[in-house]
Amino acid sequence: MDPSRKRRIRLVVALTAAILLASALVYTSFSASSASVSPSGLLRSAGAGRTYQLTGKVVDGSIRRTGDRTDFRVRDRNGGASVAVRYTGEVPDPFRDGREVIVTVRKQGDGFVGERDSLVTKCPSKFSDKQQA
C-alpha cells in the first residue's frame, strides 16, 4: 500500500478511536456525577433515590453523636436554610461547628443520609484569609 495512504488510514483510525473514547468519557461524566447543591437547593428540589453532593456549613451546636452515628445540620454558606444529615462512620479530624463540609447525601424521610466515607471537611487555615476564631 502507498505509505502516505497507509499513514492517512492510521490517522483516521486513531482519531476515530480517540473521539469515541472522549465521547464515552463525556457521556459517563454527565450520567455518573452527583449534583452539587446547597441546603436551600436541596430543600427546593430533592428527589428520592438520587444522590447529591451537599456543600455548606455545619450549624453551630447541631452535632449529636450516638455510637458511631453523627447527626448534624448543614446550612447555606450565607443564609439560614438548613437540612438534617445523619452520617455513620468516622468524621474527619477538622469536623466542627461552623466548618465548611462536602458530603454525598440521599433523601430519606424528612432528612438526608450521608454516604459512608464521603464527608470531607475543608482544611480551615491553608491559604484562607482569616482563621476562624
Next chain:
Amino acid sequence: MAQVGAGCLILALATCVYGIGASLYGAATGRGQWVASGRRSVYALFLLAAAAFAVLEVAFLRSQFEFAIVASHSSTTTPPLYRAAAAWSSQEGSLLLWLFLLGLWSSLALFLTRRRLRDVVPYAQAVLLGFGAFFAALLVFAANPFETAALAPSEGVGLNPLLRYPAMMIHPPMLYSGYTLFAVPFAFAVGALVVRRVDAEWITATRRFGLAAWFFLGVGIILGARWSYAELGWGGYWAWDPVENASLLPWLTGTAFIHSVMIQEKRGMLKVWNASLVLTTGILAVLGTFLVRSGILDSIHAFGASTLGVPFVTLIALMIVGSLYLVVSRRDALRTEHRVDSLLSREAAFLGNNVVLVGLAFVVFWGTFFPLISEAVTGQKAAVGPPWFDRYTVPLALVLVLLTGIGPVIAWRRATWANARRAFALPAAAGVVTLIALLALGVGASVTSLIMVTLCAFAIAVALQELWRGTAARRAMSGEPAPLALVSLVRRNRRRYGGYLVHVGVAVLFIGVAASSAFQHAQDTRLQVGQSTRVGPYDVRYVRATSGIDVRAGDVERIRFGTVLEVTMDGRHVTTLGPDRSYYPSQAILAFGPVGRYFEGEATSDVGLKAGPLRDIWTAVQPDTSRLQPLIDKGDRLLERTASRLTPRQRSILLAQILGGLVSRYAQDPPPAQFRFLASPLVSWIWAGGLLVFAGGLIALWPAADAARRRARAGYAARVARELGRA
C-alpha cells in the same frame, strides 16, 4: 523590618519590568549588553526575593506578631521547625516562596545558558521575568506578606495542627520547585518558537530543568500522599481531590515531555508535539497554582482569597492564546524530519506512551473541572467521584505499564521478530510466572490487580535484564568485577539507567497501589476497654486508654487522648499499637472558656501504624470526650472565680493542673471510643517505589562526569583562544 521586605518586593517588580524591556530591546537591536543586563535582572530578582523571604522567615522564627500573617499562622507554642514552615502555609508566604524559587531556578538556567542559544535566550529571559513580574505584582498589590498591625497581639493563632508533620514542611517547596522549574523549558520553548529555531538545541539546554521539575513535583506528590496516609485519619493516600489533581496534571504532561524529547533529539520528529506539550505543561503548572487559591472548585482545602482569581485567569488566558499563536504560526518550521516507519518501533512505543499520558491528563482534567463544565452546560454544578476517575485511569495505567516495559528495549525505526524475541522472551516469561504464582496463591479475586501485577513484573524484568546485559557486556570489555562494571555502566549513561530505575520504581509503586486498593480490609467500630474486633486476619483488642498534656513555652500546647491496642493473629502477638488524638486550643476563649477551648479547637489523629513489607496495620481513634463536659465546665468556673486573684503565670499553672486532672480522669474511666482499622497489603511498596523513583531521578539528574570534563576542556580551550587572539 516589614518595610525592608515590602521594599524588596517593590524593587523586584521594578527589576522584572526593566529586565523584560532590556531583554526585548537587546533582542530587537542585537545589542548583547542589553541582553546581559536583562539576565542580570533575573539574578537581581532572585537576590531581592531571597532577601524578602529571609525577612519573612526571621519574623516567623522570632514570632513577631506585628506581622499580620505571623499572627494568623504561627504562635509561640508552634515548634520552631514548624514555625519556619508556617511561612508558606499562608497565601502570601506561599506566593513569595513561588517568586523566590522562580528567581532561583531562572537564574541557574540563564547562568548555564549564558554562552548558548544567543538568539533564544533574550525571549526566554523576558518570559521568565514576565512570570516574576506577575507574582511580584500580586505580592505588592493583592497579597502583601509584610502587612503589619499597629497593635501586635501577644500570641498568634498557630500553625494548623494538621500541617505539623515532617513531610508537610517540605511538600510545598517541592511542589513549587516543580512548578517553577517547568517555567524554564516553557520560557525556552517560547523563545525558540519566536525566533523559529526549533531544532533540538533548546531541548538539550533545558532538558535537565524539565527533568528536575518532574522530579521535584513527583517528590511533592508522594510526600502529600504520605501525609494523607499518616496524618489525616482516614487511611487513604489519594482521593482525586482537585488540589491533588492540580499537581498531577503538569506531572503527567511533564512525564510525556521528558520521554518525547528523546524522539526529537534522536530523529528530529514530534516537534509540534513537544512544543505543544511543554507549553501545555507550563500552563498547567500555573493553573495548578491558581486552582489551590481560587476557590472555584469544592475541595478539602478551603481557600479564602478569591481576589486572585481575575489576575490568574488573565495570565492563563494570555499563556494559552500566546502558545496557540506560536505553535500555529510556526507550524512550517516545526515540520518533522522523519516519520514513524513501523508501529513496532521505539518511536511508536514512545508515541503510545505519550498518548496514554496525555489521555490520563485529559481524564484528570475533565474530572477535576467537571463541576465548572457541568454548570456551563446544564446550569447545575455536579461532581464526579473516585469511581469515575478509576474507571478511566486504571485501564490507561495498565497500558502505560505495558509500554514502560516495551519502550526501553524495542528497536528504533523497525523492530524485527528476532529483535523482539531477544528483548522480550525473558521479561514475558517473568510476567507469566508471576501470573501463575499469583493464581496459585489464590490472589485471583481482582482481575485488574492481577493484570497490573503481571505487567509490572514484566516491566521490572525488562529493566533488570537491560542492567544485567549492560553489566555483562562491560565486564567482557573491561574485565571489571560485576559491581564496578554496573557502577561504570550507570555512570556512562545516567539518563538511560536512571530512567530504568525510575521504571522499576513506578512498577513497584503500581503493585502497591493495586494490592492495597483491591485487598484492603477496613473496619469502623466502637469498642470499650477489653473488647476485640476482627480486621482481616487480625484480632485487635482495646487494652487500655491513655492520655497526656504537652507543655511548650509555659503553655499547654495540646492535650492527648489515646489507646493501647494489642494486635494478634491466631492467638499469636503481632504488635502493640497506640493511636491517639491531639486537641489544640481554639482561640475563642470567651466563647468556650479557658478549659473548654481545648475541646473545641483543632484535633488531629496520630495514627497507630505497624508498617511491614507485606502488610500495614493502620489504626485511628476518635475518643468520646462528651462525658468530661461537667468537669470542663467546673474547671472553667474555677478559673473564672480565681481570675482576679492569680498572676498570669499562676493561671497557666492552674490551667495545666485542671487539664492534667481531666485527662487522667479520662484514662482511668474511659468511655467507648470509635476506631477505624485497616489491614492493607503492600502499602510499603508505594513508598519504596517512590524512593526508587527518586533515586533513579537523582541518577538521571546528576551531572555526568564526562560532561563536566567537557565543559572544563571547552573553558580551557576558550581561554587559550582568547590568549592567542590577544597575542
